[in-house]
Amino acid sequence: MVSFVFTASVFVSGVSDSGMSAMVLPFSIFKLILFTCWVYLCLYLVQYVEFSLLVPKKFKTVGKIGTLLTGPICLLLFVVIKAAIRASESGLGMAETIKGQLTELFSNIKGAKIFESRDDGKLTIFDSSGRDISEILTHGKSGGKSPTLKLTEQIIGNALDDRATDILIDPKDGSTYTVRYRVDGVLKVVYDLDTDVCKSVINSIKAVSDMDIADKRRPQDGSFRAQRGGFKVSFRVASAGVIHGEKLSVRVLGRDASQFRLDTIGLSKKQQLMLQRAVEKPSGMILICGPTGSGKTTTMYALLNEIDLNTRNVITVEDPVEYSLPNASQIEINPKADITFAKSLRSILRQDPDVICIGEIRDEETAKIALQASQTGHLVLATIHSNSNAATLLRLMDLGVSQMLLASGLDVIISQRLLRRLCDNCKIKAKLTDSQIHEFRRKKINYHGILDARGCEHCNDTGYYERTAICDILTLNNKLKDTIANSESFIVQLRKVGDKKGQSNMKKQALKKIVGGLTNLKELHRVLG
Template identity: 35%
Template sequence: MKTFMPVRDHADMRLSLKPLVDALVAEGHLTPEVAEAFLIPARTSANGKTHPFSVIAPQGWRSLKTGEFIDSAWLGHWLGQKIKLPWLHIDPLKINVAAVSGVVSHGYAKRYGILPIAVDLTTVTIATAEPFVREWEDELSRILKREIKRVMANPEDIARYLPEFYNLSRFVKQAVAQSGQQNQFANFEQLIQLGRTGNVDANDHHIVSLVDWLFQYAFTQRASDIHLEPRREAGHVRFRIDGMLHSVYQVPPAVMSAIISRIKVMGRMDLAEKRRPQDGRLKTKTPDGREIELRLSTMPTAFGEKLVMRIFDPAILVRDFGALGFGSEDEARWQQFVRQPYGIVLVTGPTGSGKTTTLYTTLKQLATEEVNVCTVEDPIEMIETSFNQMQVQHNIDLTFAECVRTLLRQDPDIIMVGEIRDRETADMAIQAALTGHLVLSTLHTNDASSAVTRMLELGVPPYLVSSTVVGVMAQRLVRTLCPHCKQPGGPLEAEWNALVMPWKVPMPMGAYKPVGCLECRNTGYLGRLGLYEMLTMSKELRRLVATVAHPTAIREQALSEGLTPLKLAGAQKIAAGLTTLEEVIKVVPAEPD
């Protein structure tokens, strides 16, 4: 530590800019010329109030010794190694906010610039950006009667999360105090009395602040869904990020009930009705001002209403097909499908496989001033002003089939049917295609060739299926490797052969493996993309469908005509270094016998 005494200011024991830069020069990471040109204006503008890491990081310097960017994380690792203090990236999804915010007061934490990030029976872990300021350490150890474990963290992260954590905890505590029900929790009798509510006012400003924090936090964490789940002892908040659920926070049951009530009010849902499922939607804005739409769905459970919110970002509709994971050949074939003047184009896959995003992105491109695009959905996934959307209403017998029947009188060019679920809807889609309309719809099947079989199973005559279906696309979503930390390393030969069997595909040379870094929260994955299987209805396939050939014969014919199955599409993404074998195996069905 004595070697690195110059990096701190002896007056207040805080890190100082000039000694830190001088130490970087002394170790050969910077040239003296760069340091001299930087120091005078930087010291004048910072005026000693900005943390040195936050002044150095934006410069975009690279270490002359390692070639790495000298950012806050690099500086933290570099300094931490010298003074034997570990560097930690603060991941709010892994912190029990309720527990850590009770360790020290907000004022005390703000005074010393520290942030508790973990607590157990014997140890409290506290993050600091000032490793030489230690006067608080002995004092806290005596008060808490626990060992203090210090870690270094980004000063900007501490400044950001310090007020967020304590404000969140304060809102919850004040809401509970106002209700006078801190120790009261729901029980199994709510199955009978779900109409009863807690005493927390859904419009109380503490609850309003909690809901606002919940939305903004979900947006910054790239969540696709928000789950509010009432339990016996506490309500659980979980986010789905890149297809995986993460626990975020726990609140008392009365507060959870109030949060759900507040969101139901915002979504114009029936606040008094708690015994039946409800659907709703609302619009809000992200921290950067973008408008976001949320689709709401409630479900009665043993301990109260559960609420799930699906987040729809309109920005996904302006992405090109390459950003969705389409290769050049996939995109060309898909465009060939949807540029037909009439016929049926089907998209298949399980829930959450990206079918809605694909269809909305396609319709957004097709909906020009000269084209009338209409949709029938249950429910409407996302409001889009460039085409006409109609929602199924089962309570008034407004079914998919009835909606399509109505749209046929509205002079449409392109119709999107949310899902073909029954014979009547299938018949109306067939009729629309026969009368000169392009129909896009979805089915739930494992692969593209099974969609044709499903239409036959619904009772559609084979000759109508063969004459109207233009093409079928099956799709899945896989997590993509984080570009910041992935490293070369492919699957084992036996695993690879099992994936591509019965095809003989050589082992990939450009495969990568997940590692984990700050950008991807140490998961090794960042974002998702699609795997696609395209089936074009050729003359021979139409003949097989018309003669009700066995599904295996239909698939074998499609494969002989160049169909790339999902597993090979996944193999291509692995070979391109975009994903891993483990991700592909999770979502790709086994080849039918």
């Protein structure tokens, strides 16, 4: 019976052919009909064995069990044959392919469950005060949904389905607009729309974001929210006038932060331990650096998830609040209302926090307050826009922080990048060039496990699914702190040499992930050059 259920779910959970229909149903109707027919055929055969005069009475029980099991065994054979064909196509072993198929099966079942829970309440878009988009667009008059509203909902809903972090709507030329999603840090075009149609979509998003529709030139900011089932997301919108029209950038925010853990974002065991020890300390400062889109915020939330939010008073200051964190006080800065990082920090220091989280250090005042707070009994977590650990030290000094304050306040710097993970469902054995093989042999690296991207329905034909971090962590021990505080030559050297060691640390970590079949060489070159 167990095998019956297992094979049955393999059969039903195949995702349908087009992306659009996959969103309507988590399984293929054709396969469901075939499956139903197959179940009836099995039942008919069991009944046939029961009442047929050709089967002697003493063999009836064995006959019934045999008939019941023939179907699942045939299906199992079908799955194995399918896996064998796939294995010969991809160059991977049978075990690896079956593992991939099982992963696909479970992700499909999981996807179907998430879909069901979202679908029980369809996508609703509303403004920051809770007014529904259709109410705003029709000025309170009742009536059916306009095509513009349907398209707007489709663009937002599909972005959520595709795990997009940004939606970019730009004029391509005088007659068309493109809608692009950023998925796993990479942009892809999802729609080419007629200018007039897209302008209406832009207007509806601007209206629900409380922005001035008539002003198409001046840069504007706004925000809106959406809900599907119990799933709530917020969006931050920015518009600006460009040649051929108006550009709209929508950032997807406010998802649940509890999914980020130190053991799931891609750190090595040693790095996890280093960071766990750092957040256990009552005071000190952990600084996360990297360029835009390098996963700094994700790592910051993974660190926060290591902290018991019930026993330690955690306050975050962010721009914007990207993920919601229950039991933490999250403050969003708003320069228009004069709520800046520095001002918020000064006020929260009066509220006796244990842990302070700073979305981004951008100015001298914020940097100084953060470093001083870390010396006065607070654990400070912050991010800074810089390329390496060495560049972070120099950036803070360029902001006006003294070497002494830097050395006494800062404890750990994490420099990081994100590599796209190969899709488990379709990754194939990499075809390496002779020179690459020669290079691996020279460095005595086992290159046989190196895989490459292919593309399937699960990963929207990109070959990649989600991302993994590579980090270079610098712990400032007493000796290093002493050097930073007192040695002028160290700083001169830092400016001259930069962070070659850090770069090579990250490359080594990336190479380990490539050899382990987690990502590929293209990603290493794309991200680290």
